[in-house]
Every structure is written in structure tokens, then in C-alpha cells.
Amino acid sequence: MFERLELHHVGPAPELVFEFARRLNLLTGDNGVGKTFLLDVAWWALTRTWTGHPAAPHREPGLKPRISFQFEGKYKSINSSSDYDFQAQAWTLKEGRPPNPGMVLYARVDGSFSVWDPARNYWRNAPSRGVNAPDRPPAYLFGPQQVWDGLEQDGKYLCNGLIRDWASWQGRNGEPYRQLLQALAALSSSEQEPLVPGELTRISLEDVRDMPTLRTGYGQEVPVVYASAGVRRIISLAYLLVWTWQEHLQASRLLNQDVTRSIIFLIDEVEAHLHPRWQRTVLRSLLRVMGALTGSEDVQVQVIAVTHSPLLLASMEPLFDAQQDALWHLNLKNQRVVLEREEWHRRGDANSWLISDVFELGEPRSLEAEQAMQHAEALMESPDVQPEEFSRVRNELRASLPDVDPFWLRWRFWARGAGLEK
Secondary structure, three states: OEEEEEEEOEOOOOEEEEEOOOOEEEEEEOOOOOHHHHHHHHHHHHHOOOOOOOOOEOOOOOOOOEEEEEEEOOOOEEEEEEEEEOOOOEEOOOOOOOOOOOEEEEEOOOOOEEEEOOOOOOOEEEHHHOEEEOOOOOOEEEOHHHHHHOEEEOOEEEEOOHHHHHHHHHHHOOHHHHHHHHHHHHHOOOOOOOOEEOOOEOOOOOOOOOEOEEEOOOOOEEEHHHOOHHHHHHHHHHHHHHHHHHHHHHHHHHHOOOOOOEEEEEEOOOOOOOOHHHHOOHHHHHHHHHHHHHOOOOOEEEEEEEOOOHHHHHHOOOOOOOOOEEEEEEEEEOOEEEEEEEOOOOOOOHHHHHOOOOOOOOOOOOHHHHHHHHHHHHHHHOOOOOHHHHHHHHHHHHHHOOOOOOHHHHHHHHHHHOOOOO
């Protein structure tokens, strides 16, 4: 499990320190305060690879940019740190065999996906032959299209991709396909709208691949490449979770070693493209799917997820356990980004989350309605209200609030008491 991450003079602030919870970490904050950046650094700290550009340090005389981190290794907690070498333009790493963090997954918002598998990406170790070297792929880094079409390196396919694997699994109807069906069912938005595979098909004369399809509520079987953005993200997550675990089982069997007992899942904007009904279930479904895939309570799963969804937070209220879960908030205060671990409170609904310190909206309404209500509040506090001013604010309210809005009760009670309305 990932236990601690410290950033000094790198990223959006001079210093940021995370003490991660063991099961679920929810990361919130405005756009541009560094949430995705923190996931990128967390991935690098665990795997020694970057999914994109390396983190850029702050550049001022005398600064010593550093990334420090701690995670559970196979037998004990591992502490490590990396200083930025300005001459080499790189983050330094200790030489020799790195620690093993267990399996690490990273789902990015653009549809790309990264996998670090201790059975397939960790250093090869064969002491009898004098081998202790990094001769395996450092990680599996899928671009959005490679998730679907396959990942190739040096003329070899590292992954067949969703389209070919799904078709192959469906044809064989073995354990991978049963796990895919299980994942699709669990990740469906509701029991009334399940994700169910249809028959394989072809979509063009030029593409000879058998194309997986999904059955729809309106009676058609739609090729997966034509599915909506939300559906494509969910089925790609389902596929990659199954593929990663199945390949890990195969590799562990070939190496005659035990499967991993730790999975760390980083996911950016878990609710991206999803209907509110789906936002309400997606995170709990992911936790359930990962537990079901491993088939063992001995495998620890830790999730670090970025979200902008108040509905997702409301949906987690029955499941959130302050002993093993945490809510984090990156906030801009006095022109400085600060990280705060929020005390968890059940707020009841998405509107209450919207106006909480986590999202900091004044009202769960349109901007015009919020401004009109602010003007009305100020007017109700004024000792001397002119009829023209009253009419102006009332017109603002009429233009932005529905007739059944509860605010009208306060407004009319005050207006009648002030003699401004009959």
C-alpha cells in the first residue's frame, strides 16, 4: 500500500505531504491545482516510470527539489527519495534492485491506461545464472487507441487489445470471458440497464476483425466502437482489469511464484462522461470488481481517485470508513495551493456537497440565481429599501428562480413585513 508522498519544490506548492489512507483516497479541488499532477507523481514513485513528461522542479537559487515516498514492500515499509539533478535534467534514483510495490494501475481521463505488474515488469531475478537486471518492459503504457487495438513493442504484441481479446474470450467462453461478464455486470449503471455482450459482428469490408457488441435497451446490438464515451470508458476499464489480472496469473504460474497481495489503483476523474445514475455507483462497483477478480480477501486494494462530482461523494456516504478512507482537498489560499484532509461528514445529498467546503459553491443553482439571491439577502438586511431597488431585485429573482423555489417564502414574508408587497 502507498503510505506517504512528500513533494518539496515541485508541483503547485513549495511543499505538499500526503499520508494516504489504506483503502480509499478521494482527491478533490478546482481545475489547475495539481490533482492529475499528483497522480502522475504517485505513479512514478511506485513504478519508476513516467506516463508523460517528467515532473518539472521549481527553479530558484538554493532550492533542492525532492520527491520522498513510502510504501509497503513485500516484507516491510520502504522509504525512498529522489532529488532533481539540474545538470542531468532528471530525477535521481538509487542504483540496484528497486523495491516491489505490488500491482499498480493508472486510468487517465483521456482513455489511456498504465499497468505495472510485479510478475511482468519487475526486475528478472535468476541468481543461479547471475541475472538480476531490468530486462523486462518498465511498464505497460497504453495510449487511448492502444487499449482497443493492442500494444506493440519491437514487433511483439504485449497486449492484443480490447477488440481482439474480447472476441477471443467470447469464442472460447473460458474463465477470462466469465470474469469479463462479471466485471461488466458489476460496472453497469443499474440492474435495469446491464452491460451485456451481444453476438460478434463485422463493421466493414476493410476490417476483418470480429467486433464485440453490446445489447441495448432499445433492442439493437451495437458494436463497441460505436458506443457512447461513457460506455467506452467503462468497458475499457472492465477489460483492462480482467486482462491485467489474467496476465498476472499466467506470468505468476510460469515463474512459479505467488500472485501479488497488493493492488494500487490510481484513477483520474472517475466520473468522466458518466450519467449521474452511473456516477452514483461507479466507485463502489470498481471496489467490488477488483475484489471479485482476485477472488481472495488476502489481496489488499487501495484506490486513489480524483473526482469533481458531488453526487459521487454523496453516493459514498454509506460506505466511507474514516479508519481506512480519506477525503483530500487541494485548495488555493492566499495565492498558494494547500492540501487538507477533510473531516468526513455525511451531508445527505449532492446539493449539500456542492455548498460544502469541498466544492465551495454559494448556492446549488445557476450563477444568475446565486447572484440574485445575494442581492436579495443584502436588500433584506438594509434598513431603508426604495421601491425601485425592490422591483429590480424582484425581477432578478423572477428571471432566475422557479416559482416553487423555497427562497420565495422568505422573500415574500420579508416583503410583506416591510410593506413592499401585499
